[in-house]
Amino acid sequence: MGRAYILQGRIGGREVEQLQVGDVVYITGEIFTMRDQAHLKALEILRGGGSLPFDLQGGVIYHCGPLVKGGKVVSAGPTTSMRMERSEGEIIARTGARCIIGKGGMGPGTLSALSSHCAVYTEYPGGAGALAARSVVGIREVHWRELGDPEAVWVLEVEGFGPCFVTMDSHGRTLRDAIKKGEQ
Amino acid sequence: MRPEDIAEAIRIMETDLPPDVEAALARCLDEEEGISREVLGAILENVRIAREGGVPMCQDTGSLVFFVGAKGCCDEICRIIKEGVAMATEAVPLRANIVDPFSRRNTGNNLGRGNPMIHLEPSPDGMVRIGILAKGAGSENVSAATMLDPDQSVAGIKEFVLQTIRKAGAKPCPPIIAGVGVGGSLDEAALLSKRALMRRLDEPTEDAFAAHLEVELLREINSLRIGPMGFGGKNTALAVRLEAADCHTASLPVAVSIQCWALRRIFLEAEGDRVAIRR
Numbered sequence: 001m002g003r004a005y006i007l008q009g010r011i012g013g014r015e016v017e018q019l020q021v022g023d024v025v026y027i028t029g030e031i032f033t034m035r036d037q038a039h040l041k042a043l044e045i046l047r048g049g050g051s052l053p054f055d056l057q058g059g060v061i062y063h064c065g066p067l068v069k070g071g072k073v074v075s076a077g078p079t080t081s082m083r084m085e086r087s088e089g090e091i092i093a094r095t096g097a098r099c100i101i102g103k104g105g106m107g108p109g110t111l112s113a114l115s116s117h118c119a120v121y122t123e124y125p126g127g128a129g130a131l132a133a134r135s136v137v138g139i140r141e142v143h144w145r146e147l148g149d150p151e152a153v154w155v156l157e158v159e160g161f162g163p164c165f166v167t168m169d170s171h172g173r174t175l176r177d178a179i180k181k182g183e184q
Numbered sequence: 185m186r187p188e189d190i191a192e193a194i195r196i197m198e199t200d201l202p203p204d205v206e207a208a209l210a211r212c213l214d215e216e217e218g219i220s221r222e223v224l225g226a227i228l229e230n231v232r233i234a235r236e237g238g239v240p241m242c243q244d245t246g247s248l249v250f251f252v253g254a255k256g257c258c259d260e261i262c263r264i265i266k267e268g269v270a271m272a273t274e275a276v277p278l279r280a281n282i283v284d285p286f287s288r289r290n291t292g293n294n295l296g297r298g299n300p301m302i303h304l305e306p307s308p309d310g311m312v313r314i315g316i317l318a319k320g321a322g323s324e325n326v327s328a329a330t331m332l333d334p335d336q337s338v339a340g341i342k343e344f345v346l347q348t349i350r351k352a353g354a355k356p357c358p359p360i361i362a363g364v365g366v367g368g369s370l371d372e373a374a375l376l377s378k379r380a381l382m383r384r385l386d387e388p389t390e391d392a393f394a395a396h397l398e399v400e401l402l403r404e405i406n407s408l409r410i411g412p413m414g415f416g417g418k419n420t421a422l423a424v425r426l427e428a429a430d431c432h433t434a435s436l437p438v439a440v441s442i443q444c445w446a447l448r449r450i451f452l453e454a455e456g457d458r459v460a461i462r463r
Contacts, residue, residue, distance in 0.1 A: 127445060
């Protein structure tokens with residue numbers, strides 16, 4: 001089994017470098033939900049020379065469309081990350097995000113960006129939305145609600161959010177390759 | 185039957201996993217180790233939290249599919265179902281999942297053109313029977329249908345099912361349930377594959393050949409060793425449920441509806457004012 005780490009607040013390159021596939025991460029601080037439409041919108045703005053209404057430098061992107069009711073997060077598990085593969089590398093490069101949380105793994109474009117920009121991809125157990133919501137302390141902000149609630153960017157305050165399994169690290173390794181080779 | 189009955193059935197379905205599915209997941213936990221075991225532990229804990237807290241187990245509360253058996257005109261039943269879905273979206277609550285396919289604009293209440301999906305079939309008696317399935321998109325997105333040539337036969341059916349599941353990999357939140365539809369037409373095979381998910385995992389299959397195929401497919405799917413959440417292991421699928429229909433002599437349609445571990449289904453039976461909920 002891997003080692004367990006707690007990531008708190010904005011994440012630096014050194015913290016990411018020490019993480020290896022198979023490690024488990026628990027996150028305290030703020031995370032930004034971003035899925036299909038938010039990735040497209042962010043890239044449109046950034047490519048046009050604009051800036052985002054939120055700061056992802058050293059931040060955590062969560063592939064999630066939370067179920068929110070009355071200002072409270074009811075259920076908030078991960079969505080399938082591979083749909084964001086076409087955008088993720090550029091998102092990491094342009095925003096400086098250090099950690100992605102999702103499920104199901106990502107592809108070569110993301111893996112290469114994780115190495116070049118010292119970031120990490122982690123996975124939360126898929127479908128465990130009720131469990132995940134228990135680590136969400138509150139909603140700090142919401143952006144782009146016009147995209148529809150599942151697609152909006154929710155800035156969530158979380159405490160000990162995990163287990164997030166490191167499945168793609170900043171050293172070019174992926175957990176599923178390691179499993180196939182019998183290393184894990 | 186009233187919209188309130190539909191909304192109540194949806195609430196139970198979204199917050200309480202059917203016992204046959206939970207039992208199958210618990211059996212997997214005993215067989216796995218490492219990260220695969222840890223994620224299954226988290227999944228089972230999640231199921232308990234959802235039940236005790238009365239909250240949806242997954243934030244993707246799905247597209248809602250209704251299988252209705254009733255006599256005569258179904259306008260009234262369809263109206264009740266739609267009203268019940270809008271009611272459940274507020275009360276359970278459900279995530280608003282339905283959007284325009286082009287503009288991606290969200291309708292806000294899980295209603296829309298063609299939504300919820302309602303499949304009607306005639307019923308032999310006065311009883312109205314409604315099966316409800318909440319289908320998440322992570323698993324629906326990796327489902328597939330194909331038109332085989334008849335000479336591809338059973339070997340071709342198995343290869344298509346295995347190829348679909350191999351390609352899906354970790355995306356649909358395994359361990360999955362594979363609903364397989366064989367025969368009919370392109371649309372009928374797809375519908376059969378979805379209807380197959382309404383059968384209990386521990387319910388015996390009447391047709392001997394279908395039963396045999398289910399057992400073989402499950403063994404071969406699990407030999408892919410995709411494992412819980414794609415972290416490797418013995419349990420890639422909890423069950424295979426197969427439904428067949430006769431087809432054109434030139435065709436062999438096959439569809440696979442892949443279902444995540446959170447198989448959320450429930451049944452309503454109504455006769456006059458009496459409404460019963462069944463798991």
